[in-house]
Amino acid sequence: TLGTAQAEGSPDSVFALVDRLSIDALTAILKGNGDQRASPNLARATTTSLPALKAYLEGESLLRRSEFPGAIAAYQRAIAADSTFAFALYHLGDAYGWSPEIEVRITGGQYYARAARHASRLPEREALLVRAGKAFADGKAAEVELLREAVRKYPDDAEAWFSLGEFYFHFGQQLLIDQGRSDEPFLKAVDLDPSFAPFYIHLINNAFLHHADSTRARRFIQAYRRAAPNTRIDNESRIAFGLAFGDSATLLGALAALDTLPVLTLASVSGGYLNHPRFWDEQEIVLTTKPRPNSFDGTLMTLRLSANSLNRGRLRSALAFLEEPLVTRPIAEVNLYMLHAKGLPVPTEILERESALDARADLPADSLPDIITFFAAAYAADRGRWDAHAFGVARLRSYSQRFLAEGDSAASTFAAAAAEGLEGLALWRRGDAERALPLLERAQRGATGQGPGELVNATIRWWLGTLHLESGRAREAARYFESFWNDPVAAYSLGQAYEQLGEYAKARKAYEFLATAWKDADPELQPRAAAARAAAQRLTSVTRE
Known part of the structure; x- marks a missing residue:
C-alpha cells in the first residue's frame, strides 16, 4: 500500500471532507512516485479544493x-476554483511570461501580485519564491537578494536556482554582473531536475547571445528537445541554429523556413538568439523577412532594426527606423536621447522636437509619463535649461507620490530614483562630480525595470561610466561600460578604461570590436571608427612586448 489518509469533521461538511481526503490520498500517491524530481511539490498546493488541485497539477505537467x-x-481553472491558491497564481504568471507576445507576457504581472498577497499562507521557501516573482514583475532588480537567500537556505530547490538565473538573465546589466553569470544557476537547476524543459531555455539563449558557441548551443537544444519536442521553442531554436551555425545547406534550409514562420517567432529568433555581433547580418534578414505587425512586437522589431543599424555604424538608417509610425514618440525620445548621451551626432532639430517638456499639462497615464519626463529633463540639463530641468524633477517627485497613493510602490520607487538621477546629472553638468556620484549610484540601484524603464537605468549607467572615466577612476568606469553587452559604442569607452588600467590586451580587443563593427560606417561616424583602429594598432606593439 502507498499509505493511509483520514479526515474528520461535521456531517454538514461532508463534501469538503471528501475533497480533503482526496487531496491527502493524492499526496500519498505522489510521494510514492519513483521519480521525485518530476513529481509536483505538494507543499506548494495550499488549497482545500480538489478541482483547484486537479487543475493545478495539470498545469504543472x-x-x-x-x-x-x-x-x-489549467492554472486559470485552478484559480477559478480557489482564488487564494498562491502557487497556482505564481505559476500562472510564469506561464504567461513565456508567451511570444509582449502584450500577453505583461499580463503575467498581475498574477504575481495576487500570489504575493497570499504568500503568508505558504511555507518559508515558497513564500520567498512568490515574493521574488512579484519583485521580478515589478522590475526591482535589487530584490535578487531574496533568491540568493533562497538558494543559500535551500540548495536543493531547482526552482529557486532557476529563478535566480532569471534575475541574472533579465537584470544582469542593471546588476552590473558578467553577461554569462546566469548560466551558473540555470545549470544548477538542470542538474537538480533535468526533465523540466523551461530550465534549458535561457541556457540556449546564452549559448547564442553571449558565447556564440555551436557546441554549447547544440547540447542544450538537444536536451530541451528531449524534454519538450515539437514545441515552439524547440522549433525556433533549431531554426536559429541553422541560421547562426549551419553549413551552407542547413543555412539555406533555415532561410527558406523563415517565410513559413509567424511574425512573433521571427521576433523571438531575432532577439533571443541572433543579437550577437557574429549574427547581426542574419538578425537583419530575420527582421526584414515579413512586414512588421502594428503591435508592441512590431515596435520591438523596429527598434531592433534601429539598433542593428547603429551596431554596424549606420546612424542614418538607425534614425530612420525611429521615425517610423510603429515607434511611438515616447519610445523614439528614449532612444534618441541614448544616442545623444553616447556622443553620437543626432541632428539637433530632432532632439529639440522629441525632447520638449510641456510644463502646461500633465501627461496621460498611458504615455509613460515618468519615462518621458526623465529623458526630457535630462536633455534640458545637457542644454543648461535649468528651469525645465527643475520642473522635470518636481514632476517626477509628484508622480512618485501619486503612484504610492495608488498603491504602486514599485512605480513610486522608480520615479523617485529617476528624480534623484536627474539631480545627480545637474550637479555633474555644473562641475560638481563628487556630489553627483552618490546620487547617481543610488539612482542606478533604484531605477531598475524592464522595457523603457531598463533604458532609464542604461542611461544612468552610461553617465556613471563617463563620470568615472573623466575622473580617472578607470576600474569603476569599466564596471559600468562592461554592462553594455555587445555594444560597439560602449566598447570604445571600455577600451579607454582598460588602457588607463594597463590592461592592454583587453583594451585592444575592445577597440578592435568597434573598428570591425563600424568598418562600413556612415561618414559622420568614421572619425570614431578611425580612432578605434588607430588605438588598436597602437596597442598591438604593446601587447606583443
Whole structure:
C-alpha cells in the first residue's frame, strides 16, 4: 500500500471532507512516485479544493513540458476554483511570461501580485519564491537578494536556482554582473531536475547571445528537445541554429523556413538568439523577412532594426527606423536621447522636437509619463535649461507620490530614483562630480525595470561610466561600460578604461570590436571608427612586448 489518509469533521461538511481526503490520498500517491524530481511539490498546493488541485497539477505537467498555452488554461481553472491558491497564481504568471507576445507576457504581472498577497499562507521557501516573482514583475532588480537567500537556505530547490538565473538573465546589466553569470544557476537547476524543459531555455539563449558557441548551443537544444519536442521553442531554436551555425545547406534550409514562420517567432529568433555581433547580418534578414505587425512586437522589431543599424555604424538608417509610425514618440525620445548621451551626432532639430517638456499639462497615464519626463529633463540639463530641468524633477517627485497613493510602490520607487538621477546629472553638468556620484549610484540601484524603464537605468549607467572615466577612476568606469553587452559604442569607452588600467590586451580587443563593427560606417561616424583602429594598432606593439 502507498499509505493511509483520514479526515474528520461535521456531517454538514461532508463534501469538503471528501475533497480533503482526496487531496491527502493524492499526496500519498505522489510521494510514492519513483521519480521525485518530476513529481509536483505538494507543499506548494495550499488549497482545500480538489478541482483547484486537479487543475493545478495539470498545469504543472504542462509547464514542465513547455506547453505554455495549455498550462495557462489549467492554472486559470485552478484559480477559478480557489482564488487564494498562491502557487497556482505564481505559476500562472510564469506561464504567461513565456508567451511570444509582449502584450500577453505583461499580463503575467498581475498574477504575481495576487500570489504575493497570499504568500503568508505558504511555507518559508515558497513564500520567498512568490515574493521574488512579484519583485521580478515589478522590475526591482535589487530584490535578487531574496533568491540568493533562497538558494543559500535551500540548495536543493531547482526552482529557486532557476529563478535566480532569471534575475541574472533579465537584470544582469542593471546588476552590473558578467553577461554569462546566469548560466551558473540555470545549470544548477538542470542538474537538480533535468526533465523540466523551461530550465534549458535561457541556457540556449546564452549559448547564442553571449558565447556564440555551436557546441554549447547544440547540447542544450538537444536536451530541451528531449524534454519538450515539437514545441515552439524547440522549433525556433533549431531554426536559429541553422541560421547562426549551419553549413551552407542547413543555412539555406533555415532561410527558406523563415517565410513559413509567424511574425512573433521571427521576433523571438531575432532577439533571443541572433543579437550577437557574429549574427547581426542574419538578425537583419530575420527582421526584414515579413512586414512588421502594428503591435508592441512590431515596435520591438523596429527598434531592433534601429539598433542593428547603429551596431554596424549606420546612424542614418538607425534614425530612420525611429521615425517610423510603429515607434511611438515616447519610445523614439528614449532612444534618441541614448544616442545623444553616447556622443553620437543626432541632428539637433530632432532632439529639440522629441525632447520638449510641456510644463502646461500633465501627461496621460498611458504615455509613460515618468519615462518621458526623465529623458526630457535630462536633455534640458545637457542644454543648461535649468528651469525645465527643475520642473522635470518636481514632476517626477509628484508622480512618485501619486503612484504610492495608488498603491504602486514599485512605480513610486522608480520615479523617485529617476528624480534623484536627474539631480545627480545637474550637479555633474555644473562641475560638481563628487556630489553627483552618490546620487547617481543610488539612482542606478533604484531605477531598475524592464522595457523603457531598463533604458532609464542604461542611461544612468552610461553617465556613471563617463563620470568615472573623466575622473580617472578607470576600474569603476569599466564596471559600468562592461554592462553594455555587445555594444560597439560602449566598447570604445571600455577600451579607454582598460588602457588607463594597463590592461592592454583587453583594451585592444575592445577597440578592435568597434573598428570591425563600424568598418562600413556612415561618414559622420568614421572619425570614431578611425580612432578605434588607430588605438588598436597602437596597442598591438604593446601587447606583443
